Amino acid sequence: MAATIKDVARACGVHVSTVSRTFSAPHLVNPATRSRVLAAADDLGYRPNRAARALTTGRTYNMGLIVADIANPFFPPLIKAAQAQARGRDYHVFVADTDEDPRVEEELIRTLTKQVDGVLLCSPRLSNRMIERLAEDVPFVVVNRRIKGMPAVLMNVAQGAKLALEHLAGLGHHRIALVSGPIGSWTSNEMQGVAAEAPGLDLVFFGPNQPTEAGGLAVAPDVAACGATAVLAYNDLVALGVIEGLAAMEIGVPDQISVVGFDDILPGRLNRPKLTTVAMPTVAAGRMAVDLLLQSGGEGATVTLDTALIVRESTGRAQ
Amino acid sequence: MAATIKDVARACGVHVSTVSRTFSAPHLVNPATRSRVLAAADDLGYRPNRAARALTTGRTYNMGLIVADIANPFFPPLIKAAQAQARGRDYHVFVADTDEDPRVEEELIRTLTKQVDGVLLCSPRLSNRMIERLAEDVPFVVVNRRIKGMPAVLMNVAQGAKLALEHLAGLGHHRIALVSGPIGSWTSNEMQGVAAEAPGLDLVFFGPNQPTEAGGLAVAPDVAACGATAVLAYNDLVALGVIEGLAAMEIGVPDQISVVGFDDILPGRLNRPKLTTVAMPTVAAGRMAVDLLLQSGGEGATVTLDTALIVRESTGRAQ
DNA sequence: CTGAAAGCGCTAACAC
DNA sequence: GTGTTAGCGCTTTCAG
Numbered sequence: 001m002a003a004t005i006k007d008v009a010r011a012c013g014v015h016v017s018t019v020s021r022t023f024s025a026p027h028l029v030n031p032a033t034r035s036r037v038l039a040a041a042d043d044l045g046y047r048p049n050r051a052a053r054a055l056t057t058g059r060t061y062n063m064g065l066i067v068a069d070i071a072n073p074f075f076p077p078l079i080k081a082a083q084a085q086a087r088g089r090d091y092h093v094f095v096a097d098t099d100e101d102p103r104v105e106e107e108l109i110r111t112l113t114k115q116v117d118g119v120l121l122c123s124p125r126l127s128n129r130m131i132e133r134l135a136e137d138v139p140f141v142v143v144n145r146r147i148k149g150m151p152a153v154l155m156n157v158a159q160g161a162k163l164a165l166e167h168l169a170g171l172g173h174h175r176i177a178l179v180s181g182p183i184g185s186w187t188s189n190e191m192q193g194v195a196a197e198a199p200g201l202d203l204v205f206f207g208p209n210q211p212t213e214a215g216g217l218a219v220a221p222d223v224a225a226c227g228a229t230a231v232l233a234y235n236d237l238v239a240l241g242v243i244e245g246l247a248a249m250e251i252g253v254p255d256q257i258s259v260v261g262f263d264d265i266l267p268g269r270l271n272r273p274k275l276t277t278v279a280m281p282t283v284a285a286g287r288m289a290v291d292l293l294l295q296s297g298g299e300g301a302t303v304t305l306d307t308a309l310i311v312r313e314s315t316g317r318a319q
Numbered sequence: 320m321a322a323t324i325k326d327v328a329r330a331c332g333v334h335v336s337t338v339s340r341t342f343s344a345p346h347l348v349n350p351a352t353r354s355r356v357l358a359a360a361d362d363l364g365y366r367p368n369r370a371a372r373a374l375t376t377g378r379t380y381n382m383g384l385i386v387a388d389i390a391n392p393f394f395p396p397l398i399k400a401a402q403a404q405a406r407g408r409d410y411h412v413f414v415a416d417t418d419e420d421p422r423v424e425e426e427l428i429r430t431l432t433k434q435v436d437g438v439l440l441c442s443p444r445l446s447n448r449m450i451e452r453l454a455e456d457v458p459f460v461v462v463n464r465r466i467k468g469m470p471a472v473l474m475n476v477a478q479g480a481k482l483a484l485e486h487l488a489g490l491g492h493h494r495i496a497l498v499s500g501p502i503g504s505w506t507s508n509e510m511q512g513v514a515a516e517a518p519g520l521d522l523v524f525f526g527p528n529q530p531t532e533a534g535g536l537a538v539a540p541d542v543a544a545c546g547a548t549a550v551l552a553y554n555d556l557v558a559l560g561v562i563e564g565l566a567a568m569e570i571g572v573p574d575q576i577s578v579v580g581f582d583d584i585l586p587g588r589l590n591r592p593k594l595t596t597v598a599m600p601t602v603a604a605g606r607m608a609v610d611l612l613l614q615s616g617g618e619g620a621t622v623t624l625d626t627a628l629i630v631r632e633s634t635g636r637a638q
Numbered sequence: 639c640t641g642a643a644a645g646c647g648c649t650a651a652c653a654c
Numbered sequence: 655g656t657g658t659t660a661g662c663g664c665t666t667t668c669a670g
Contacts, residue, residue: 339648343649374646375648376650
């Protein structure tokens with residue numbers, strides 16, 4: 001059914017190698033024959049078989065994209081952007097979800113290795129050592145993780161946290177609750193770094209917490225009890241949970257307590273009050289990760305992308 | 320670097336075909352040699368090259384999954400489920416986003432064709448004729464679309480709409496606004512079918528609308544003006560937009576007007592009031608689509624999945 | 639500029 | 655039970 005290079009060769013009376021050249025090195029073939037070949041190919045609906053081609057060239061024109069959880073609203077924009085960028089470079093992308101399980105992640109990478117030219121690892125759960133080991137067999141680009149000598153796309157969480165804190169301070173808030181996420185996560189670490197050197201603010205730390213709405217809901221009472229007039233949450237989901245928990249206690253946002261999230265996911269934009277948040281550059285990160293992977297020379301290049309504070313309705317002047 | 324079948328063969332002094340058999344037909348090889356081969360393979364970190372294998376067997380163990388918009392919250396759960404199911408069947412999945420553009424969709428399918436054993440088309444934008452044409456080269460399963468003789472996974476929107484209408488009627492609502500989506504969409508058509516034979520309800524139709532929050536926001540004034548006490552929206556995004564538009568006019572939900580959405584996406588669950596909605600079986604659909612594709616015999620099998628009404632806080636008794 | 643031949647990694651008859 | 659041979663679809667020397 002699907003036409004092969006042979007069919008095309010036969011159809012226009014040339015050798016297969018000429019057909020091959022027409023597609024992979026057009027300048028090496030006589031314009032006249034070239035157009036005959038092209039015509040025949042078009043006529044038969046011929047497309048080179050990329051997998052077969054990869055066998056000899058070593059380039060698959062495929063890449064892997066591994067994320068912890070596709071359904072986490074943080075990832076879809078990144079996946080979409082990466083996939084679009086890849087398509088623009090004539091690449092296809094295998095998308096896989098690890099269910100946050102390191103073993104699944106490892107196995108996935110192993111089975112993908114031969115089939116791709118590289119893998120994008122987003123917020124990987126694997127140990128650095130394991131990643132370095134796997135990297136011997138296939139190039140990686142890691143997102144939101146720093147591994148010596150490995151290309152990485154980082155989001156400037158520290159800068160975002162600083163922006164958020166300044167915004168809050170500017171509104172007259174002094175005592176601010178810092179609602180962190182899971183232990184050891186990139187974002188949590190960065191946030192704490194900033195907190196440590198906060199400009200004369202009174203920061204109250206809460207954590208670790210689940211990085212979900214439930215996590216936020218659960219700490220809301222403690223947050224309310226600690227006397228803070230504002231909270232900076234690990235991510236938007238947590239922020240939304242905090243707001244809901246506060247509402248259950250009849251504490252208004254932003255009238256009584258201001259809340260800032262991280263990520264800028266869709267639910268935050270639809271919420272009422274609309275969430276003030278530090279927008280993560282997920283779209284840029286997806287694009288950049290693809291570019292980093294493709295510019296093979298990029299030995300360990302690290303790109304840090306800026307975040308941006310988006311002020312909406314969940315923050316207001318301190319009472 | 321990555322070990323090939325030859326390396327393994329050499330390492331344990333057997334012919335490559337024996338190594339090959341050890342992996343693809345273990346029962347045909349002597350247990351003793353088999354374990355020697357396995358040991359050597361394990362030692363070298365050998366994994367069969369799936370692309371090379373596909374060249375002779377014709378099975379790639381890859382599939383394509385094409386959606387209109389990865390970032391639309393309707394799709395991620397489906398993508399996640401499909402990908403997980405595929406992994407369980409030892410398949411990898413190429414995920415691609417068409418940006419709602421039929422031409423991109425067509426080109427994507429064409430370049431994917433040779434590389435996959437089949438393609439899952441979710442809410443495709445292509446014409447039936449084009450899909451049928453492309454299906455000559457690669458098996459398809461379509462989701463939320465009916466094409467004669469083609470395996471399909473359908474979501475029972477009509478049943479869901481009926482459930483929602485009954486729920487509303489039970490709460491004393493008679494005049495109900497039907498806020499539809501784009502013309503010709505599967506869901507819109509199904510909803511209208513049900514509306515046509517509504518059990519003595521006074522249905523007011525609004526449409527077409529953009530299937531987004533903005534779409535809902537835009538019709539909110541008309542909905543308010545028509546005197547309806549309840550609205551059934553095309554999807555959750557539209558429903559959320561309607562609620563927001565109503566709020567801007569100081570019309571409370573559910574106190575003054577009840578709102579029901581479709582899909583059960585995350586933002587609806589986080590909203591206040593939490594959205595009453597018809598849950599679409601996206602997870603089941605993703606799984607089922609994969610199964611349908613793999614049980615090759617499945618000539619045109621069509622599976623219809625039930626929806627479920629989830630009553631939350633955006634509906635209440637009619638005033 | 640084009641054809642011939644070898645080979646990528648693997649499987650699949652077919653012998654022995 | 656295992657080796658031999660041919661070949662999947664394509665690229666890439668190497669001749670001519």
